[in-house]
Amino acid sequence: MTAEAPADQPMEAGRTSARQGVQHCALLYGDDQEFLAGALPHLRKGIEAGDPAFAVTPREEAEVLRDSLGSDAPAVQFIDPSDFYSTPVRAMAGMMAVARSLGTRPAWVVASADWSKYPDAMEWVRYDSIFNLGFADADFRGYCCYNTSVLSPEVISLVRQTHPRIHEGARLRENPDYRDPYDFVAGVDSTPLPPSPSSAASMEVRPTDLHALRVFVTEQARRCAIAGDALYNLLVAVTEVATNAVRHGHPPVTLRAWPDNGLVCEITDSGHWQPEEFLSWVPPQSALKSGFGIWGVGMLCDTVQVRTGPKGTAVRLRTCGN
Amino acid sequence: MEVIAHSEERMLRITPMADPPGLRLEGELDATRHQELVETLSPLAARGGEVRLDLAGLRFIDLGALRLLTCLVESCGNGVRLVLDNLSPQLENLVLTVSWERLPGLVQGRKGMS
Structure with a gap:
């Protein structure tokens, strides 16, 4: 489907529009002018409707937006992406909390972050894909902004697969390259992880002594200068995954650790207990719900694969440090 | 302050407290000790009201234990509240990360060492 609408004619109706679920658009731009041509009218629509408007953008883009918004700038809530996009699972929880606080009110969002600078960038691409499912009840009108003069063609190709609409060349259109999130995520999951290095430290997990694995992880973390809350969180995450592997997998359960953009800990077993993909992303209502453990692991680490x-x-956890 | 021998540091020690009713937990709490905790805590929780858990000496708690305590409250069905006293900063950070609202029946108690 390639139905097109001029960018200056909103595909959404005005302030009386019914809730339409998440509208997740990618804005592809090559310079400040193209960025503003897409992002500015989007934010202005929110401001004019009296709806909440957010700009989750790095400082440079935020300044460009502020200058152009002029006296309207205070109507936009600017958020530092390094706070908001700390980890994919935390970002999802943050989005859901915002959605809940807004109720039925539409939120107009301009977001920009360079996923390629994050370790395990594919987990952020996964986030972008799952985003299309997670907010069916929220009226998010999001423009994710990508600078085509900086980002690689590979990244742009992934952007095209994870955003149902594309704003490009001054037009907003349905995106024929968009892929169903379940299909897309299945594709990611069938791509093997790079092998663990032969130099990785390793130990066998004994079900009766989980303390031993925390001693092991603490020692590996010390070598990477990971301490404090980041270490404690990692110990909780490793303990949770190892407990799951002992309960649901098959021995031997092995823990490996190696330094790489922080510390990577990998727990492997010979069973097939892969947690339900989307359970691990959606914040559970309470600890009583299934998925609480694996969701918690995602909240405690930078990435979980x-x-x-x-x-x-194999479950691979990365902690970048404090 | 009591000096704990290194070999015992890791062991979970559960000490009953009479007034107010509760337990003092010291050491490390993970899946190897869940059963022990349930057996000690269940009779107290069955009485309802408030049960205090002094966690000043608890060096580690796993997500499973938070789930377990929440399940225990739920299964009692008597509105019992588990009051977590003296959470270490790291343990409090963990609870805040998953959020108190996901742990119905568990409440923040007093802060600072008892």
């Missing part, structure tokens, strides 16, 4: 294959299940 799970792969199940013929050899068993």
Whole structure:
């Protein structure tokens, strides 16, 4: 489907519009002018409707927006992306909290972050894809902004697969390259992770002594200068994944750790207990709900990657540090 | 302050407290000790009201234990409240990360070492 609408004619109706669910658009731009041509009218629509408007943008883009908004700038809430996009699962929880606080009110969002600068960038791409599912009840009108003069063609190709609409060349259109999130995520999950280095430290997890794995992780973390809350969170995450592997997987359960953009800890077993993909992303209502554990692991680490294959299940956790 | 021998540091020690009713937990709490905790805590929780858990000496708690305590409250069905006293900063940070609202029946108690 390639239905097109001029960018200056909103695909959404005005302030009396019914809730339409999440509208997740990618704005592809090459310079400040193109950025403003897409982002500014979008924010202005929100301001004119009296709706909340957010700009989750790095300082440079925020300044460009502020200058152009002029006296309207205070109507936009500016958020530092390094706070908001701390980890994919935290960002999802943050979005859901915002959605809940807004109720039925539409939110007009301009967001910009360079995923390629994050380790495990694919987990942020996954976030972008799952975003299309997670907010069916929220009236988010989001413009995710990508600078085509900076980002690689590979990144732009992923952007095209994860945003149902594209604003490009001054037109907003339905995106024929958009892929269903379940299909897209299945594709990511069938891509093997790079092998763990042969130099990785490793130990066998004994079900009766989980303390031993925390001693092991603490020592590996010390070598990467990871301490304090980041270390404690990692210990909780590793303990949770190892407990799951002991309960639901098959021995041997092995813990490996190696330094790479912080510390990576990988728990492998020979079973197939892969957690339900979307459970691990959506904040559970309470600890009583299934998925609380694996969701918690995502909240406690920078990234979580799970792969199940013929050899068993591997869960890889990365902690960048404090 | 009591000096704990290194080999015992890791062990979960559960000490009953009479007034107010509760337990003092010291050491590390993970899946290897969940059963022990449930067995000690269940009779107290069954009475309802407030049960205090002094966690000043608890060096580690896993997500499973938070889930377990929440399940215990739910299964009692008597409105019992588990009051978590003296959470260490790191433990409090963990609870805030998952959020108190996901732990119905668990409440923040007093701060600072008892």
